[in-house]
Amino acid sequence: MVHSQETISVRRNGETLTIGSETLVPGDILQIPPHGCILQCDAILMNGTVIVNESMLTGESVPVTKVALPETRGDSEANILSYKEHSKHILFCGTQVLQTRYYGGKPVSAVVLRTAYSTLKGQLVRSIMYPKPVDFRFTKDLFKFVGFLSCIAAVGFGYTIFVMILRGSDARKVILRSLDIVTIVVPPALPAAMSIGILAAQMRLRAKQIFCISPSTINTCGAINTVCFDKTGTLTEDGLDFYCSRAVFDRGSDPERRKAFGTEMTEFHIDELPYNGELLKAVASCHSLTTIDNEICGDPLDLILFRKTGWVMEETQSDGDIDETARYDMLQPTVIHSPVAHFGGQPDCELAIMRQFTFSSSLQRMAVIVHNPAEESHQQHLYVKGAPEMIASLCDTDSIPVDYADVVNRYAQHGYRLIAVAKKEFRMNFVKTQRVKREAIECDLTMLGLIVMENRVKKQTLGVINQLTRARIRTIMVTGDNLLTAMSVARECGIIRPNKRAFLIDKSPKIRKDGRTQLILRQSVSSSEEVVEFDNLSSPSEIESGNLISSSYHLAVAGPTFAIICDEYPELIERLVCVCDVFARMSPDQKQLLVNKLQEVDYTVAMCGDGANDCAALKAAHAGISLSEAEASIAAPFTSKIADIRCVPMVIREGRAALVTSFGVFKYMAGYSLTQFITIMQLYWLNTNLADFQFLYIDLGLITMVAVFFGYTPASEKLSHTPPPTRLLSLASMLSVIGQLIIIGAFQLFTFIYTSQQPWFIPYAIPVSHDDEDRRSMQGTAIFCVSCFQYITLAIIYSKAHPYRKPLYFNIPLCITLLIVTAVSIWITVQPADFIIDWFEFDPIPYFANRLFLLMIAVISGCVSYLYEVYFIEHLILKRREKIIKRRQIATGSKDSNRFERILLSIGNEPVWLRSTIAESCASAPALDTLVNQQNNHRPTLQTNGSIQTSNTVADDSSAHKYLSPTNSEHTDRSSVHLLNSDKFSQVSKD
């Protein structure tokens, strides 16, 4: 079965894969489209043929083979491109690596492949690897405008035939001239000219270490109004710091207090840990690290934890005798052991990793089966580590401390990243361990403890988020991490503004009367300790009038609740994505779904991320920006070598500059062709034409040179409040081009008439011979001279692009070109040399005063054009547009508030209003009825200005902070989103 269509869609259905209605069986051959695709379970397929094998159908986990890798090149972009270019077949499929290439200055290691592999495994075919084609209104408008120009060409075509026949021209001349008109009106150089701004922007981005593999996306970036950020590695540092571990101890016979967390341990000491140091053994063995060039590589989290244990990893036969790439074929497992006590001593503990279940974002966990050689041969240990909720759901409830949720929430609400660790012991022989299904053994686990990691916000993050907010670009966090951690980080980095209240939507165990899951809204109380700089963000009146993209509230939601809303409340989803700013515990598919939903409500979305779990969203977004050179960059059109989010405003600024450049070039090219069209129409009336040299001077000297340098004006340093127009066929653009043509046409006509009225005027005589056509006419000479300045005026007018580009004088090559052509045009007009008269086939204007008068006509024409553009188009039309945008933003602001209100109402059909408190405050918690009153006071009400207001009786931030601060003083230096603790807070129902 050969599939040669552009895209293939392969769906998993039970144990089979299908393409459309056809079911794949082993042995089937798939032809992969040039841009590649990801198959469900075992393969990233790149441009080639793949034979379907058994493991692809069953989704079996198979080890990745390491292959020899060629020399790497330093240039990151070249590597990305060559990676894409050369990975023609399959990166890995089944048990074989068919082809592997170097990438991003480093070999594509087994680790990278494994990460991608594990992320993809078990999921439906998600995406084509290459960025999707850009669907942008600008391109559509472009085609429409070219269609409009073709109509004008058709009119000119008809006119030419009519005039030529009227003047008695022969058929050859009629055909030649009428077809000439078509090439004049629809300039063939238009596509090349249009890409100049994009190329210049791409070069500037490259200089800033941002590489773009899909240049057409640059223009789209000019219209970005929403940016989704991944959290870990994007907003926060990639490298985490180990903060502490909290082991679970057995505290005796009281079933209530049997399992409890021990104190915070900043070091792993085997003798201080319960269960014989199982937590340490789990942390040391449960990872997917590998050695490349004698260096341990892999997931940063795994790396930090492994280093913290101080244990040693020995991959198969790492004595140098065996080639690194051949080791995966050997059966001997990787061994990790505790450090040797002294020189020549034996390690206390040695563990062999028999099987690895790699980390998966959707499963939120990874696991290993390990064997201790000192134990009986069939005795195996399973160590699992992952998201606390996920691990808890796989554990025996008896093994989970009662305060588990409290402890997890307390760390999470201060922005710590948590990993839970669990174990299981079982007996199984080696062969079975290789075959056993993951789900079959990852159950009935014993909780070993929590690992707490510090995940600091990058120092550049806050500034960039503020910059985007000032430019009224919406920022959203979409992360796979815990909701409370996400909200804390969102507040710290300014996505949740310090002056705003945050609510989170949660699912309740209750079912509504209509059979849908009941949703509840919880309120988070913000700490006011972090003051985010607003600079000149907005005047208070602007905020009051709702002139900000977001309303006065922030909403947050976690993946599982998001899934329920998608399934059971489809009518809410559109409103939700308009007002919700934090999306946590999102699986890779949900990240992509969110981007799609935002696009459906007409947002132009950029996604910035770094992990394999962001690939789908990076590809789905209008502009995907990858901060990593690993797998994310394959899906994203932009890859920043500098791994922080400063690249986002840079890309948007360059995108805006490129977009306005494309607009400018297009209007310039349209203006030029129509100006020439007007000139030609008049000359055809006389049955003459411009001379070859005149055409050459206009096309090469004036148009091509100007068009080449047009895009070199750098992007403005500041992100302006209003985005550039994205519609080519907007009122302003159309009025500009048409108005300029009327002005240009009027002045040319005046020149034509003026010349023919002069006493020295000699009318054009139609030549007798066809072979040596004499095109010299006085009107032709006069119009040519005036039109040269009109082209220059158009270039000056259309290369202005404040506030998206710097002023024209920053574009030195263009300024020099304009100065040279102006000087040459003055010379040609006022005092042409004999050879110029000869080459340009002038019928010279005899008197200097008249030639000067022509120059004056050109100057007046230029001034009128300039004033028309500046005062009529920019001040009247574009300023009005800005006002309309502002008004719309106000309307959107209140619409968002309305949406928010409606969400509250929809959720609150049977409202359960929840007041946030935590364990410590419960002792002094007010009585239930007090809480009911308080809660009702907190109910948001819609204000006249459309914003939502809660009562002033909300506990002030400082008191909330006093209540909610954890005992450890180190916590206080982190911004916190103080949220309810699900078990301990007082739940207040208003039904």
Ligand SMILES: Nc1ncnc2c1ncn2[C@@H]1O[C@H](COP(=O)(O)OP(=O)(O)OP(=O)(O)O)[C@@H](O)[C@H]1O
């Ligand atoms: N190497 C790992 N081993 C085990 N569990 C992990 C590992 N890395 C992450 N986790 C857990 O799985 C969860 C989901 O991880 P995922 O990579 O999808 O998102 P993230 O890294 O937390 O956030 P982001 O989407 O912002 O990068 C994490 O919150 C963490 O609890």
